Amino acid sequence: xxxxxxxxxxxxxxxxxxxxxxxxxxxxxxxxxxxxxxxxxxxxxxxxxxxxxxxxxxxxxxxxxxxxxxxxxxxxxxxxxxxxxxxxxxxxxxxxxxxxxxxxxxxxxxxxxxxxxxxxxxxxxxxxxxxxxxxxxxxxxxxxxxxxxxxxxxxxxxxxxxxxx
Numbered sequence: 317x318x319x320x321x322x323x324x325x326x327x328x329x330x331x332x333x334x335x336x337x338x339x340x341x342x343x344x345x346x347x348x349x350x351x352x353x354x355x356x357x358x359x360x361x362x363x364x365x366x367x368x369x370x371x372x373x374x375x376x377x378x379x380x381x382x383x384x385x386x387x388x389x390x391x392x393x394x395x396x397x398x399x400x401x402x403x404x405x406x407x408x409x410x411x412x413x414x415x416x417x418x419x420x421x422x423x424x425x426x427x428x429x430x431x432x433x434x435x436x437x438x439x440x441x442x443x444x445x446x447x448x449x450x451x452x453x454x455x456x457x458x459x460x461x462x463x464x465x466x467x468x469x470x471x472x473x474x475x476x477x478x479x480x481x
Contacts, residue, residue, distance in 0.1 A: 340367035344376070347402040353395050359407065359476060361432060365418055366408040370425035373400060407476065409434035410468065414450030416457045428464035432472050 318329040325331065339362055352358065362369075369376065377400045395402065404426050411434045412418040423431060435451045437444025455468055474481045 336364045336367035339363050340369045343369060343406060347399055350394055352402050352405060361407040361409060363409055363411055365412045365422035369403055370422040373425055407432055410451050410455055411436050414454045416454040419454055419458055428460055428467050431468045433469045
């Protein structure tokens with residue numbers, strides 16, 4: 317359910333908005349808790365192109381500055397990098413249902429080196445095949461080089477999984 321009193325989601329609001337938001341909250345909590353400070357070689361892959369983080373990255377960084385100005389201290393003072401720098405260490409997948417502008421936003425934030433091809437297969441009306449086609453199309457439509465597209469489609473996963481390139 318999305319709201320109190322509902323037995324189940326009436327309009328699938330959680331599925332549409334909640335899931336990417338929950339991803340973003342979990343990622344930011346990992347960063348703020350110091351997990352990446354403690355384990356700098358740990359790799360994470362986020363779903364849905366990093367959720368709302370690429371879209372809201374400037375706000376995320378500004379809140380740090382506002383907190384320091386308002387409270388007189390940095391609550392993340394135990395970190396050696398900025399929160400934004402840590403967020404750029406995450407890898408983001410391409411499961412945004414064929415939305416090329418969302419992929420471009422994620423790519424502008426984390427770079428093609430930190431994006432991996434993925435879909436929500438098997439979750440669509442064609443057992444996932446529609447999403448595969450739409451995601452391939454949306455990556456192909458990105459305004460990036462062919463070499464960067466190859467990284468997204470293949471090379472980044474091979475590098476992360478230590479497979480030959």
